[in-house]
Amino acid sequence: MNDVTQLQDQLRLVPLEHYVFLCIVLFCIGLTGVLLRRNLINVFLSIELMLNSINLLAVAFSVYYNDPNAQAFVFFIMVVAAAEVAVGLAMLVMIYRNVQTVDINALNNLKW
């Protein structure tokens, strides 16, 4: 019990605003990556970055408001992210085998 409060106190050394700003920055980097990078692997990485910035935000709030529910959610998000990565990477491999590239703009046949 004592350990937990100690840890909380240590975490609260950094003000909440800093966590929030960090998360926003991370999220925007991720979003920019998703929107601008053309390599599918990079896009994937950026998505993971966005997910994790959200996770970080949730955990930070959890600590500051003494509410463990958010941490449970974080675990769910991690599981979903892992599953998504498994499926997504498998698709990526198949795409590479078919079109010999991981360029996102090569996949523009589905239109009109």
Add this chain to the structure above:
Amino acid sequence: MMVPTLPLIGFAGYLLYGQYLKEKSAGLLASLWIILSFFLTLILFFQLNESSPAINVHLFDWINTDDLNIPFEFRIDQLSIIMMLLITGVGSLIHIYSTGYMHGDEGFSRFFAYLNLFIFFMLILVMANNFVLMFAGWEGVGLCSYLLIGFWYKDHENNKAANKAFIINRIGDLFLLFGLFLLYKQFGTFIFSDLEQNIAGSMSSPEILTFITLLLFIGATGKSAQIPLYTWLPDAMAGPTPVSALIHAATMVTAGIYLIVRSNFLFALAPLTNEIITFVGLTTSIFAGVIATKQNDIKKILAYSTISQLGLMFFALGLGAYGAAFFHLLTHAFFKALLFLGAGSVIHGLHGEQDIRNMGNLKKYMHYTHLLFLIGVLAIIALPPFSGFYSKDNILSLAYIQSPIWWIAALFAGLLTVFYMLRLYFVVFWGKERMSQDTINKIHESPWSMLLPLLILGILSVFGGWINAPELLLGNKWLEHFISPIVSIHPSHLPHSTEWILMAVSMGSILLVAVMTYQKYVSKAHVPLIESNAKDGSFVNLIRNKFYVDELYESVIGKSFLKLSQFFNSIFENQVVRRITDGTGQLSLYVSENIRKTQNGFISYYLFAMALGVLGILTIFIFFAL
């Protein structure tokens, strides 16, 4: 109630299995349903007497809203039971007759399906206890009439005739509907018995009542073929002859009479309407009678005669003699059905010949038909003791009470009937044979299935008048007493001596005209064939061409309607409607043509759009929703 259901079962059965049935079993089965319902009606009839209250049979609520409640409910009283007897009785006779007449027709079971459906709707019409249900039956019989006139649909002329009947009926029905709406607005109910009470209690202005009754009357003129909506009936003869007998002589065309008798409590309060009805009825009667004298198609003559007789009934209705009109309706149903079926027998025997100029001396070849047709003729020209005599004499004496002028006019209409019916009879059954030798060899008497109904109708035509014989002739006016709960008895003020004199005068004039007709068509062997070749006076030509009424309607109403339609077609349709409808299509085409360019297949582009969208939604939430 089983009575109307049985014909419906018959119809449904034919619809589903008609094509699998053999001709013989199809005819028998169809007749069986009607005969069965006739006997059920008969049982019901014996349970009723003149003092028993109306039986209401509530089947289900049909239309049920806050202030409009229309039950699907039958009302069986003295008036409707007699109509039901008439419909099922004459209906079953004509069904039996049709098994012989329609023998070998490819649409045999279709014919019986329609006929059964017709009986069903007609029963609904007379059994309904409110105007809306009656209107349903009213439209239903109109539909069946249309289907049966156009029964031989491969001939385009028949289709035209069917359309004409349907459209002209629709005009009448529209007015009837207006009348019903007004009635509801005024009295708040459609149910006959409630209506009767509400009217007795309310102090509505006579103008409104006159207006309502006039609208109802116009509806009745459509169905019952009166001026100005009578032109469909002669054309309706394009249908098979049993249909002409059942629908266009005995039952459906009397629906208008029934409507007025049923709502006599309304009409009794509108003296102006009554005068109009009297006038229209009498005019129609004389007008149609005049036209009938120069027609050469055996069925057309009978059709005009039907119009003329219906006119006489309306004449009586207008005089307030509801009982007399209803009585004439019954006897007319008997002898006109007999005449039509007799004509059908002649046509059948001559293999489809309908022009009386190509007949003659048929009494030598078709003894039974000749005899029974003669009975029908004697009944319609109102010779005692045949049924037509009682009913016509009844109307005539009531007309005399109102005014001797009415009496003379009605007698004139009756004398016209004598002339054209005897002309028809003599030309067809007497004189020389004018058929080709080939046809003469093939003339045959009709089978028993056709003669038996003729025989029964013949008996009814002879004795049917006794149900309402006046005191003068040892009768007791049974019919008028029987329907007295619905129609109050019309008191007769005439002294017996006057009545005898009137009767004698009418009999004398009838015999005089009969002898003249005999002179013209038998002794001098005058044949209409020669007539039409000769250059007649313009008046005769006018009659022969039916006073050009059809042409008048065509040029005045038809043409102007066509002009109006063309006008709307060029202005409204092309300029407005087409612009709107086509414009909608072109607009969406144009828009989608441009929008589809955004769907370019680049995933990053989509993602960017998605991010923008999320951003937009968040902005809205933050700045507007919070």
